[in-house]
Amino acid sequence: MANKYLSRICDSLLLRQLASSGAVLIEGAKWCGKTSSARQVAKSVLYMQDTDRGQGYLKIADTMPSRLLLGDNPRLLDEWQMAPVLWDAVRFEVDKRSERGLFILTGSAVPKDGVKAHTGTGRISRLMMRPMSLFESKESNGSVSLERLFAGETDVVAESTLTIPDLAQAICRGGWPEAVVNGDSDSLVARNYVDAVINMDVQRVDNVERNPARVRQFLRSYARNISTMAPLTTVLADVKSNDTGFSDTTMYSYVNALRRIFLIEDIPAWKPSLRSKTAIRTSDKRQFVDPSIAAALMYVNVDSLLDDMTYFGFLFESLATRDLRIYAQALDGAIFHYHDKSDLEADLVIRLHDGRWAPVEVKLGSSEIEEAATHLMTLQKRIDTDKVGQPSFKMVLTGGQFAYKRNDGVLVVPIGCLKP
Numbered sequence: 001m002a003n004k005y006l007s008r009i010c011d012s013l014l015l016r017q018l019a020s021s022g023a024v025l026i027e028g029a030k031w032c033g034k035t036s037s038a039r040q041v042a043k044s045v046l047y048m049q050d051t052d053r054g055q056g057y058l059k060i061a062d063t064m065p066s067r068l069l070l071g072d073n074p075r076l077l078d079e080w081q082m083a084p085v086l087w088d089a090v091r092f093e094v095d096k097r098s099e100r101g102l103f104i105l106t107g108s109a110v111p112k113d114g115v116k117a118h119t120g121t122g123r124i125s126r127l128m129m130r131p132m133s134l135f136e137s138k139e140s141n142g143s144v145s146l147e148r149l150f151a152g153e154t155d156v157v158a159e160s161t162l163t164i165p166d167l168a169q170a171i172c173r174g175g176w177p178e179a180v181v182n183g184d185s186d187s188l189v190a191r192n193y194v195d196a197v198i199n200m201d202v203q204r205v206d207n208v209e210r211n212p213a214r215v216r217q218f219l220r221s222y223a224r225n226i227s228t229m230a231p232l233t234t235v236l237a238d239v240k241s242n243d244t245g246f247s248d249t250t251m252y253s254y255v256n257a258l259r260r261i262f263l264i265e266d267i268p269a270w271k272p273s274l275r276s277k278t279a280i281r282t283s284d285k286r287q288f289v290d291p292s293i294a295a296a297l298m299y300v301n302v303d304s305l306l307d308d309m310t311y312f313g314f315l316f317e318s319l320a321t322r323d324l325r326i327y328a329q330a331l332d333g334a335i336f337h338y339h340d341k342s343d344l345e346a347d348l349v350i351r352l353h354d355g356r357w358a359p360v361e362v363k364l365g366s367s368e369i370e371e372a373a374t375h376l377m378t379l380q381k382r383i384d385t386d387k388v389g390q391p392s393f394k395m396v397l398t399g400g401q402f403a404y405k406r407n408d409g410v411l412v413v414p415i416g417c418l419k420p
Contacts, residue, residue, distance in 0.1 A: 004181050008037050008136055009330050009420060010129045014104070015041065018074060021125040022094030028129035029262040029289050030201065031193055032178040035078050037129065038104045042311035044071030048082040058083055065089040071103045073131050080105040087124075091217060093124045095153035109205045110260040130265075131175030131290040131321040134162075134388035135419040139170060142419030144329045144403050148394045149411070150356055160404035160416030164364075167399050167415070168302045171315045174292025175322065187301065194219070197263055216297070218254050222264070222286060223294035227317040227347075229339060230281045257369055265289045267321060270336035270349045272357075273384040279341040291318035309364070316364040317347055320397050320415055324348055324360065330420035338379065348397075357394045363398040370398045373410040 010026075014037060017024045026034045046068055048057055050257045055150050060067050061083035069075060069089060080086045105124070134140035143158035162170075172187040173179050179189040198215045232251060239246045243287040258264040266284035274280070284333065288294055294315060295305070305312050333352035338359065339345040346359035359379055361372035376394040383391075395411045403413045 005036060005040065005136070006132070006136060006177065006181060007134065008033060008129075009326055010037055010127060011040060013127055013330065014038070017125045017127055018101035018104070020100065021123065022097075022100055023105060023124045024088050024127055025105045025107070026127045026129055027107060027110075027262065029193075030196070031176055031178065031189070032129055032131045032289075034099060034106040034108070034129050035076070036177065038076045038078070038106050042074050042076035042104055044073075045076040045078060046071070048077070048079040054082070061085050066093065067095055073099075074104050075102065076104045076106065078106050079108070079111060081107045085156070087140065091123050108261060109201070125193075128329065129291075129320060130326055132177060132180055133175060133326040134170060134319075134415060135323070136326070137175060139166070140323075140415070143236050144413050144417040144419070146324075146350070146418065146420050147331055149395075150331065150352065150358070152392070154393050154409075154411060155182050155405055156403045156411055156413060156417075158413075158417045160401050160403070160414035162399075162414065162416035164307065164399055165302060167316065167319070167364075168305045168312065171291045171319050172295045172300065172302055172305065174290045174295075175289070176292070185302075186357055186410055187292055187296050190290070190296040194293060194296045197258075197261065199260050202212045202254070202257050205260050208253065208257070210254070210257075214239075214243065214246065214250075215254060218251065219258075219293075220297050222288075222341055223297040225286045226291075226294045227285065227287065227314040227321070228332075228415065229281065229285050229337075231283060235286075244280065260308055262289055263293065265325075267335060267337045267348070270338045270346075272295075272338075272386040274340075274382055275384050276382060278344075281339045281341065283339075285337045287318060287321055291315045296316060313364045316360045316399055316415075320360075320362045323415065324350060324397075326356065327418065327420040328352070340382075344375060344382065346376065353388060356392045357388065358395060360395045360397050362397050366398065369396050369398065369412055373406060373408060373412075376410055377408060 004265055028034050065085045065087055132396040135142050144156050173184050176188045176189045176359045198212045202215055218239055221235045236251050266287050268284055269282045271280050289353050328335055328350050331352055333350055336349045348360040351357045359376050363372050393411055395413055398414050400414050
């Protein structure tokens with residue numbers, strides 16, 4: 001069972017980028033499946049973390065890095081950032097051969113500060129990978145396609161089989177392939193991931209020694225503010241209430257390191273043209289790459305989550321953010337949030353590269369659908385659609401059972417029905 005491979009949405013994106021670039025860099029949090037996905041198409045592999053050969057590989061990288069590139073193509077260079085010179089070696093080899101699809105590089109961290117490398121623009125393309133969405137873990141039935149919604153096919157009728165307890169379990173377990181493939185029902189993999197980040201990865205990313213207890217305390221404060229626009233000063237104040245020696249310099253160092261290992265992935269603000277002079281709030285919304293991280297940090301399990309529907313709502317938005325990021329990426333799009341000074345908001349805004357957009361309100365329960373739909377209708381009127389165009393659709397994404405189109409045109413879609 002452990003060796004079973006579940007196909008990923010990124011698989012087709014990888015093939016597309018290999019067909020147009022000399023090399024592809026797959027980035028993302030550790031354990032999210034980068035190497036497994038790359039192995040599906042690689043013809044040869046170099047594992048820089050090989051305990052028997054790793055030190056030898058590092059010595060070769062210091063003297064003749066081109067030797068490490070020898071092998072059938074596409075050649076996978078796993079955890080390449082352990083020998084950053086491989087980046088320039090790949091770039092040079094791609095230049096020399098003028099071929100596409102030569103190399104795949106995978107890494108769980110941005111290279112250390114001070115590493116000088118040519119950008120690789122036009123030669124090495126980037127592909128961001130995240131833990132599994134509900135569609136990839138086969139928990140969403142995929143009866144509502146985001147691509148078809150953007151194409152104008154908005155008369156949705158579908159039904160999700162996921163219950164509220166199912167969603168609580170999916171949040172606590174996370175989208176980690178190991179947990180999904182093995183049918184885990186708890187947060188053990190997520191807890192192990194958090195422990196590894198705190199005790200090892202956040203130290204290694206820039207060779208700065210950090211107090212693990214402080215890192216955990218900071219991350220717990222971040223988890224308490226998940227899916228909110230809480231400024232980092234609020235997080236700082238929360239930590240300082242228990243640790244007066246925790247400074248803003250320390251905090252920003254933590255944030256930078258945790259972003260570089262792809263654990264923190266905040267949501268940027270969408271800043272469209274408005275019909276009125278209402279100011280848009282530009283703060284990021286706090287988010288992790290997977291909702292299970294917050295659950296693990298806050299020692300939440302399925303039962304305790306079901307007893308705290310307020311925090312469940314925040315983690316459900318985190319789950320929705322992860323999935324919509326993955327689905328939007330497949331459509332050459334990205335995720336934002338909208339919040340203006342009058343407190344009108346859209347939890348998420350999907351914006352495609354060609355300019356098409358759609359606002360999304362995320363609501364765990366059905367009692368909030370009416371208010372959410374009203375917000376979306378008001379938002380459409382406030383946006384200067386002469387400049388940004390009409391929204392392709394307006395959606396309330398729920399933890400409910402049925403997908404349908406309301407009389408006002410707003411779509412109600414369960415997260416258990418969605419796919420790219």
